[in-house]
Amino acid sequence: MRTAIIGQGYVGLTIAVGAASAGHQVIGFDVNDALVAQLNASMSHIEGVSGDEISRFIAAGTYLATSDPALLDGSDVIVIAVPTPLDEARNPDLSFVYVASDLIEAHVKSPALIVNESTSYPGTLRKEVAARITVIDHLYASSPERVDPGNTQWGTKNTPRLIGGLTPAAVAKAKEFYESFCDNIIEVSSPEVAEAAKIFENTFRQVNIALVNEFAQIADALGISGREVLDAAATKPYGFMAFNPGPGVGGHCIPVDPSYLAHVANEVGVPATFIKRANEVNLAMPAYVVKRVVAGAGGSINGKKVVVVGVSYKSNVADTRETPAAAVIDLLREQGASVTWHDDLVATWRGEDSSPINGADIAVVVTKHDGVDVNAIKACSYVFDCTSSIAGADGI
Numbered sequence: 260m261r262t263a264i265i266g267q268g269y270v271g272l273t274i275a276v277g278a279a280s281a282g283h284q285v286i287g288f289d290v291n292d293a294l295v296a297q298l299n300a301s302m303s304h305i306e307g308v309s310g311d312e313i314s315r316f317i318a319a320g321t322y323l324a325t326s327d328p329a330l331l332d333g334s335d336v337i338v339i340a341v342p343t344p345l346d347e348a349r350n351p352d353l354s355f356v357y358v359a360s361d362l363i364e365a366h367v368k369s370p371a372l373i374v375n376e377s378t379s380y381p382g383t384l385r386k387e388v389a390a391r392i393t394v395i396d397h398l399y400a401s402s403p404e405r406v407d408p409g410n411t412q413w414g415t416k417n418t419p420r421l422i423g424g425l426t427p428a429a430v431a432k433a434k435e436f437y438e439s440f441c442d443n444i445i446e447v448s449s450p451e452v453a454e455a456a457k458i459f460e461n462t463f464r465q466v467n468i469a470l471v472n473e474f475a476q477i478a479d480a481l482g483i484s485g486r487e488v489l490d491a492a493a494t495k496p497y498g499f500m501a502f503n504p505g506p507g508v509g510g511h512c513i514p515v516d517p518s519y520l521a522h523v524a525n526e527v528g529v530p531a532t533f534i535k536r537a538n539e540v541n542l543a544m545p546a547y548v549v550k551r552v553v554a555g556a557g558g559s560i561n562g563k564k565v566v567v568v569g570v571s572y573k574s575n576v577a578d579t580r581e582t583p584a585a586a587v588i589d590l591l592r593e594q595g596a597s598v599t600w601h602d603d604l605v606a607t608w609r610g611e612d613s614s615p616i617n618g619a620d621i622a623v624v625v626t627k628h629d630g631v632d633v634n635a636i637k638a639c640s641y642v643f644d645c646t647s648s649i650a651g652a653d654g655i
């Protein structure tokens with residue numbers, strides 16, 4: 260099928276490669292000209308997709324990146340994979356979805372299957388995408404992406420894929436498309452069910468992470484090891500699922516998606532109390548980390564050299580979106596510390612470059628990537644570890 264993917268970020272490029280590997284003719288459309296040039300030069304910007312793969316598909320004529328919306332026309336399938344962030348007031352910002360829909364309206368003159376993979380609240384496909392596109396009678400389906408960047412066990416092929424369409428014809432076409440590169444397709448009765456399932460999955464994680472973050476603080480105040488308690492609880496073979504405490508939540512999904520659910524819940528008059536409380540607990544974790552660092556370092560870090568190790572939101576990825584490391588660094592600086600950060604994967608962030616670990620008085624490990632120099636961390640006179648992976652260190 261001639262397939263256009265709108266947005267060539269984590270989700271869009273991953274789907275582009277999946278579709279190209281199944282033999283579809285893929286156009287990777289993105290408004291970022293520099294990214295388009297990079298992709299056409301076979302350079303990947305995400306973990307999980309290699310430059311070699313892109314190069315192979317370009318050579319075979321099954322992949323082309325472009326910023327020309329005219330190339331969207333003539334597609335059998337158009338997948339929308341654009342950001343769905345929060346605005347300043349932490350409400351859903353669907354502006355990227357609107358721009359993508361308007362581009363389809365303006366440029367696509369023959370009927371296609373339009374699939375939205377961007378995460379959003381139930382009703383988005385029907386009311387915010389299909390309702391904006393009036394010129395042509397397209398087919399519409401929702402298939403929320405569940406990709407977990409850096410996960411080597413679960414990828415596009417073997418993660419079950421949800422599909423909900425506005426019509427049976429849309430479901431049939433979406434199944435035909437996704438079955439060509441995904442092992443397990445699960446049809447649900449409406450796009451709203453598919454959309455809600457995705458945000459509920461991430462809300463489940465957000466709430467449970469908040470619960471374990473709060474528990475870690477309770478355990479510490481009780482003078483027992485929260486981690487040991489969690490390991491003990493996890494020996495129960497049923498009815499318990501382990502989540503790890505940490506410095507907060509980051510990335511495009513867990514800190515963001517639940518607020519989409521809270522937004523629609525509010526509209527229908529059901530307050531999403533768990534989401535609100537979980538947000539508060541998770542957003543307060545950087546302050547808790549800094550409080551513990553100050554206490555552990557003897558009551559003051561004023562004038563101390565502190566290195567924050569790992570600033571991406573999770574290990575072995577370079578993604579710094581919504582990373583709790585930002586608040587940890589800012590709060591450490593408010594305490595008068597001289598703060599640098601070390602992260603070879605991120606390298607440059609917020610106008611600063613990654614610095615060596617060596618020479619710091621205090622190391623605060625926010626994220627631990629494979630291969631980080633643990634001996635250099637241990638050489639600091641005080642180590643606070645949010646990842647529970649540095650033996651003998653203080654931490655959450």
Ligand SMILES: NC(=O)c1ccc[n+]([C@@H]2O[C@H](COP(=O)([O-])OP(=O)(O)OC[C@H]3O[C@@H](n4cnc5c(N)ncnc54)[C@H](O)[C@@H]3O)[C@@H](O)[C@H]2O)c1
Nearest residue numbers: 266267268269270289290291340341343358359377378404
């Ligand atoms: N990253 C993840 O792990 C993940 C997992 C599941 C779902 N999602 C969801 O998928 C969606 C996309 O997320 P992402 O992580 O791929 O974002 P991303 O920021 O990595 O990529 C989005 C891309 O879309 C481009 N873009 C923005 N507006 C555009 C437009 N009008 N036309 C063409 N391109 C446009 C941007 O330039 C960018 O390259 C979001 O809704 C997100 O919540 C993300």
